[in-house]
Amino acid sequence: MEYLSSLENLWRVGLILITTAGVYTIITQACRISLFPGVLLRGRKHSTARTPPRSISPDNKTGISPALSPNYDSALPPQRRHALADFSCEAAPWRDVSEEEVRQNLLPMSANYKTSPSDKYTPMGFSVGEIKGLGDFPDYxxxxxxxxxxxxxxxxxxxxxxxxxxxxxxxxxxxMSLTKLETDWWIELENTYKSRIAQRKELFxxxxxxxLDAMPGSELACKELMEMVLQFVCAxxxxxxxxxxxxVLHNxxxxxxxDVTAKPPLEILLDNVPEDFGIMLRDDTTGYYFLRAxxxxxxxGWNVASKVGKQLHEIHEPIPDYKEKMQFSMDRFFTKMPTEKPIQRxxxxxxxGQPLxxxxxxPHEQLRLSQPTDLTIDECHLRVDWQTLxxxxxSGAVIFNFKAxxxxxxxxxxxxxxxxxxxxxITEGKKNLMDYKGVWHVQHVVLPELKKWAEEQKEKGLVPRNWEVATLDESPWFNGWQNKWHRQQGF
Known part of the structure; x- marks a missing residue:
């Protein structure tokens, strides 16, 4: 009996270790996925070209059998209503509310909170009455x-x-190559500010x-986002x-x-912040996330009109390997993501040139179909879409924002x-990813220069002769980036 008991204990320990390893693997993979073809916890994603915010969806288009699709209809994101205890709100005093009560009284994804009953709840556990009681620009x-x-x-x-x-x-x-967001840098301004604002307003x-579009039910998320962004830039x-x-915002x-109440919230952002924002909302019936504003x-390679209203996997449909390698983890990631752990990639x-x-x-798409013989290195640019989530x-909305x-x-x-x-x-990367990125049209000019510069760096001792090429230790930057950056901008 003692021997059998020992075997049983060993079996239990083994099961715990296997389960732990499995959970660790899931978390790791979820953090290394490409949220929007371009979101990674220490890496990246494919092309900046065709990089939209992504969406989710449990239908047959994913290639996953409905019988095998995860069920998220009762899965709520980590609740935040406990934060109400720090607010003095006579109109909506804090009280303890169970997640079950929240689930049974969820505000529909397409419902405008302004005209909804006060006892309806957002997925975060806040009632409509409590949100109205907090007023404008609460302490986010x-x-x-x-x-x-x-x-x-x-x-x-x-x-x-x-x-x-x-x-x-x-x-x-x-x-996805995701890393923890440096919260001081959520909205990063630079010297193209005036020209970018003018360009964006002209595009609109x-x-x-x-x-720019906002579907019914996104009213709260749009207002909340606008207020959070303005609080950020003012601070x-x-x-x-x-x-x-x-x-009144003084710029x-x-x-x-x-007057920030005189226009729809996303237009206020367009007028003042040269950043792109996609708002994903949780569907109250399925638990999956849709791009709603x-x-x-x-x-x-895409625009808001081609993506709005779609689920996460539908938004990412053009991305190589998304369905096979990332869809499941991305859906789950959106379901579980807490407010206090924003990420970047x-x-x-x-x-x-600089196609925005x-x-x-x-017409600019035509440039990707050939390798111009008169192209010079001076015309070739790196485009980085720096993204945060x-x-x-x-509201519980998941916000994807980036700037080119x-x-x-x-x-x-x-x-x-x-x-x-x-x-x-460029030369050894997976072909479908390189094709998606669209580097072919410039590589005939770029590769010879890169080869020359790489050899120069070894001759100068900037890179060891025997360096085995790998992600840089300073990624997403490079050794000495701060000195170069401060020198070039002058502060």
């Missing part, structure tokens, strides 16, 4: 568990350059809902942004004063390891 740092950024007082918008993101990985395969005037860049009376860069002026591509917005059928605390950053390829020349790493990815 308390509600989300993510602190406001520290003031960046030495920042000068006319000189500011984006940090030199180089999100290159080897071995290169389709993952010309294309309308192809770049991060107080020399440039001030909010007076929770209503000293543009020299404007704007967005302002996106930096899309290559980078997506990249090589471009001729290239919807399907755009976070959950909003009241362009860098001349010639900048790689003095960046240790970058030329050889990029050369390795």
């Amino acid at each position: 740092a308390k509600l989300s568990g993510v602190p406001l950024p520290s003031p960046y007082l030495e920042f000068e918008i006319s000189k500011a350059l984006p940090r030199p993101y180089r999100p290159f990985r080897w071995a290169y395969h389709q993952t 005037a010309k294309h309308g809902k192809q770049v 991060r860049y107080p020399q440039y942004f001030t909010l007076v009376g929770k209503r 000293k860069i543009l020299g404007t004063e704007q 967005a302002v996106i002026c930096s899309a290559l 980078g997506s990249w591509g090589l471009e001729i 917005y290239m919807p399907p059928g755009d 976070r959950r909003l605390p009241l 950053l362009f860098t001349p390829i010639k900048e790689f020349q003095d960046e240790p390891g970058v030329p050889e790493l990029v050369m390795k990815i």
